[in-house]
Amino acid sequence: MKVIIPTALRPxxxxxxxxxxxxxxxxxxxxxxxxxxxxxxxxxxxxxGKIRSFVNVYxxxxxxxxxxxxxxxxxxxxxxxxVPSIAGG
Amino acid sequence: MLYLSDELAVRIRTHxxxxxxxxxxxxxxxxxxxxxxxxxxxxxxxxxxDDSPRNRFVITPEDFRAAEQTARKGGLEVIGWYHSHPDHPxxxxxxxxxxAWPWYSYVIASVMQHLPKDMKSWRLKDDRTEFDEEEMEITxxxxxxGGRVNAxxxxxxxxxxxxxxxxxxx
Ligand SMILES: [Zn+2]
Numbered sequence: 001m002k003v004i005i006p007t008a009l010r011p012x013x014x015x016x017x018x019x020x021x022x023x024x025x026x027x028x029x030x031x032x033x034x035x036x037x038x039x040x041x042x043x044x045x046x047x048x049g050k051i052r053s054f055v056n057v058y059x060x061x062x063x064x065x066x067x068x069x070x071x072x073x074x075x076x077x078x079x080x081x082x083v084p085s086i087a088g089g
Numbered sequence: 090m091l092y093l094s095d096e097l098a099v100r101i102r103t104h105x106x107x108x109x110x111x112x113x114x115x116x117x118x119x120x121x122x123x124x125x126x127x128x129x130x131x132x133x134x135x136x137x138x139d140d141s142p143r144n145r146f147v148i149t150p151e152d153f154r155a156a157e158q159t160a161r162k163g164g165l166e167v168i169g170w171y172h173s174h175p176d177h178p179x180x181x182x183x184x185x186x187x188x189a190w191p192w193y194s195y196v197i198a199s200v201m202q203h204l205p206k207d208m209k210s211w212r213l214k215d216d217r218t219e220f221d222e223e224e225m226e227i228t229x230x231x232x233x234x235g236g237r238v239n240a241x242x243x244x245x246x247x248x249x250x251x252x253x254x255x256x257x258x259x
């Protein structure tokens with residue numbers, strides 16, 4: 001399975017558009033991703049280790065908030081996309 | 090450095106003034122050379138924060154994807170996002186910083202009592218602690234388009250030579 005990296009985070013992921021891993025859950029995939037590219041971590045997670053509210057994670061076309069969140073199972077050939085929400089005030 | 094044409098600057102300010110007292114928002118489309126950026130189009134969006142549109146804005150993942158698709162169709166990329174600050178200066182708020190993404194140019198247009206005022210661009214620092222102001226130049230002349238230089242030589246010596254450098258690299 002592969003993780004699609006949004007443009008804004010590519011500078012922290014070796015400028016790659018996507019990275020492939022073997023992982024069984026979304027949480028495991030993101031954990032591998034942020035272990036390999038530690039600089040990504042602070043942009044994806046809050047200081048207490050939760051996925052930031054403006055970071056949306058999809059497995060294929062489904063938002064993991066409506067699946068089993070980080071425990072969502074993934075299988076070979078699945079694509080995980082990290083899609084930003086842009087917010088401010 | 091962010092280059093922006095007069096015409097596109099007016100479009101952002103107009104969107105900001107028309108949305109007053111609410112915040113407006115939209116995508117900034119263009120190209121990024123690595124050392125400087127050029128805005129070539131805008132993709133105005135609807136502020137989805139119906140609950141608090143005077144001091145908040147949000148661009149949903151669906152809108153985000155639409156902006157990226159539109160950019161790609163035009164051979165551009167989303168290089169940033171603009172929003173307005175009704176009755177506040179063109180400086181990012183703490184809320185802006187908490188929600189910001191790195192890499193993007195965040196263009197903020199201030200509107201005071203219906204009238205467009207300052208417009209500034211900001212980039213989040215790698216460590217997320219604050220924004221740096223990104224130098225912005227509003228230019229009266231043309232733009233690079235699909236790698237072709239439309240600006241007349243001599244219009245702007247620094248930029249013309251930067252563009253020539255870019256052309257040589259291709
Ligand atoms: Zn703001």
